[in-house]
Amino acid sequence: MSAPTKVSLRAPTTVAGSSSTPPGDAPSLDWMLGTWHVTHATLPMWKSKCNVRITYTKLPPAGDDSHPRVDDLVEYQSPGNPKTKSVNGISRSDPKAGLSPGWAWHWRGKGLLKIASSNWEVLGYGEVNDGGEPNSFIVTYFTKTLFTPAGIDVYSRNKKLSESTLASIKGALEGFEDPALKKLSGEIFEVPTEDSKP
Incomplete structure (x- = not known):
């Protein structure tokens, strides 16, 4: 039997009293690129969805702005419906957070969603062995928006995350002093994956 997964998380910069210096290095942009499956979440809208996935694609610098940018494509389906819906935007490394690039990001929608924006942060990430299969994970925190x-x-x-890794993530959230973060640990639910995904 493999040893329990140990996950360390940093508190979001928006939480009062959180350290501005996260432990370790931020995930590299190259490591983050590609498609990720959202296996667990607290966002209510994902309770009625499945096959939620996010794809990050590197974008060139915008003018004189040297901060990393990625095309941020979220795709999802409704159970039993093969039609895929999507939300597309651009995430830019957020220098206002005072962190090295890769930890904090500012998202703005494309097209009709250009008026929408949000901030999100990487709280933790790593490589694990889930049931004999190599896997990578990221834990992200997004701030409240109008929606x-x-x-x-x-x-x-x-498409799956082991119970051991999930339990360690929940335990790390429960270890924060902030009551809102503790509360989120108990609100995490599994986002289903169905064979209807193309």
Whole structure:
């Protein structure tokens, strides 16, 4: 039997009293690129969806702005319906957070969603062995917007995340002093994956 997964998380910069210096290095942009499956979340809208996935694609610098940017494509389906819906935007490394690039991001929608924006942060990430399968994960925190409450998303390169890794993520959230973060640990639910995904 493999040893329990140990996950360390940093508190979001928006939480009062959180350290401005996260432990370790931020995830590299190259490591984050590609498609991630949202296996667990607290966002209410995902309770009625499945096959939620996010794809990050590197974008060139915008003019004189040297901060990293990625095309941020969210795709999802409704259970039993093969039609895929999507939300597209651009995420830019947020220098206002006072962190090295890769930890904090500012998202703005494209097209009709250009008026919408949000801030999100990487709280933790890593490589794990889930049931004999190598896997990568990211824990993200997004702030409250006009449309969504503040919450947590858990990404996995694979469609599934082991109970051991999930338990360690929940335990790390419960370890924060902030009551709102503790509360989120109990609100995490599984986002289903169906075979209807193309």
